[in-house]
Amino acid sequence: LSSEKYNIKRKTFGTIEPSDVGYFRSILGEERVLTDESDVLPYNIDWIKNCRGQSRVVLKPRSTEEVSTILKYCNDKRLAVCPQGGNTGLVGGSVPVFDEIVISFALMNKIDTLDDLSGALVCEAGCILENLDNYVREHGLIMPLDLGAKGTCHIGGNTSTNAGGLRLLRYGNLHGSVLGIEAVKADGTVIDCLRALKKDNTGYHLKHLFIGSEGTLGLVTKVAIHCPVLPKxxxxxxxxxxxxxxxxxxxxxxxxxxxxxxxxxxxxxxxxxxxxxxxxxxxxxxxxxxxxxxxxxxxxxxxxxxxxxxxxxxxxxxxxxxxxxxxxxxxxxxxxxxxxxxxxAGAGLAGGYVFKYDVSIPLKNYYDLVPILRKRLGDKALKVFGYGHVGDGNIHINVTVPQYTKEVSSLLEPYIFEEVSKVNGSISAEHGIGFRKPMYIHYSKDQSALQLMKDLKQLMDPNGILNPYKVLPDAV
Ligand code: FAD
Ligand code: 2HG
Ligand code: ZN
CATH class of the missing domain: 3.30.70.2190 (Alpha-Beta Plaits)
Structure with missing residues (x-):
């Protein structure tokens, strides 16, 4: 279990009672409230099988209104929730840590509109990236991002992680491509910033609060995104x-x-x-x-x-x-x-366990850490390999071992983050902070910035029910 492996204590949230399950069934029906252990299990385990939570309930809303009703109820009862898209995240952010209720977006997969002149696509958060790409291709467009997980990841998950991927070099990141967002705050309020405009300088650019905040400030329910022209x-x-x-x-x-x-x-x-x-x-x-x-x-x-x-x-x-x-x-x-x-990304998993690092490093130092780590770990690692998005200064370092050990972990962390910090890099270039990295965020974020993050969290989710134990470090 993640909580035992990483020595984390449960916060004082409410505990889910049969009456809560009854309430959720009254809004969603029997089939969209999963409580059977074997049905819930896949939602508790992340893609790299690094993190495992203990949730006993998965909710599968079909609309923004349902998400809003669920959150209002959870907020009133102090029940913690974990939003989940395609569950392909690599930092343990998409799975619960304790008994947080999983809110899966899998059934919110409708496309609203596509304007093939402006390239603006509006769709629900649970649309699978590859399905969207296939759809817009029929209209002479492509999605502005592409990644190995495209067949499984959701556009809502992509937005919430500000996913980078294989073509960021050309089409930029999601802070540029996402035109608008509809999101639900912890108390159930629906925030409508969904206008699909390229230019809109009317006050604060609130959509950016939801891009890359990994479900800690609100749940993304709809996305308006700019699709570039399909290259001939x-x-x-x-x-x-x-x-x-x-x-x-x-x-x-x-x-x-x-x-x-x-x-x-x-x-x-x-x-x-x-x-x-x-x-x-x-x-x-x-x-x-x-x-x-x-x-x-x-x-x-x-x-x-x-x-x-x-x-x-x-x-x-x-x-x-x-x-x-x-x-x-x-x-x-x-x-x-x-x-x-x-x-x-998946190849190393066959060898047992993989420690994954996703860092931004100035290009002249881009590959330095790989030979250094090989030497540092010696025969304690099966392989240390490096690959990634050179055009974005982003290297992925994977360390494969037969099984997880504290000894190897402590040789890698915080060492890697210290080295990245020395060259003013980022300890998470594109995968986010999730559950695995809040304790290291200070290597890339100043105290003043961390305090502002904490203030925003307090403002938008005062009871801390949205994806607890993720992104923000306990002590700022
Ligand atoms: P999930 O894994 O389900 O969730 C990710 C985070 O977002 C979690 O914190 C979750 O709580 C939150 N979340 C999900 N949906 C919502 C929502 N609707 N509202 C609010 N919060 C939400 N990442 C890259 O950046 N570049 C890559 O090139 C890349 N390649 C990958 C290749 C493979 C084979 C795999 C397995 C992963 C790869 N990833 C990559 C990581 C991962 O695919 C991305 O982070 C992706 O954006 C996650 O989308 P998802 O729908 O699976 O989200
Ligand atoms: C990629 O670029 C992904 O393939 C995954 O971001 C990286 O698993 C990894 O280390
Ligand atoms: Zn990558």
């Missing part, structure tokens, strides 16, 4: 590189030579790909190299774009920055390459 031509390169210095040189060159069509620049080290190929039996389209780089282009002229990428490959093979590589524009081949990259 997509090309993908997968390259082998000799050392990390050359990865950085290649990034600089890609920005200059591919310019406006560059849509992703990702890197993975040898162990990331090796572990994915071996554990998940996925094909690697090129031979083995110390580093791999994936470069994608989104543009409007197939002949021009593919020529540009092919020329880039040829010229950088001449300079030696690329040792070997392949360029694809056929969907199936591109899918094989993307699949290899997107599967790294």
């Amino acid at each position: 031509s997509v090309n993908l390169g997968f390259f082998g590189v000799k050392n990390f210095e050359n990865v950085l040189k290649l990034y600089k060159s890609a920005k200059s030579k591919l310019g406006e069509i560059l849509s992703a620049f990702e890197m993975a080290d040898f162990d990331s790909i090796d572990c994915t190929v071996k554990n998940l039996k996925l094909p690697n389209p090129i031979s083995e190299y110390p580093f791999y780089v994936l470069v994608e282009t989104h543009g409007s002229d197939e002949a021009h774009d593919s020529e540009k990428l092919t020329r880039f490959l040829a010229s950088e093979m001449e300079t030696g920055l690329i040792v070997d590589g392949t360029v694809a524009s056929e969907p199936a081949k591109m899918q094989t390459i993307w699949n290899l990259r997107e599967s790294i």
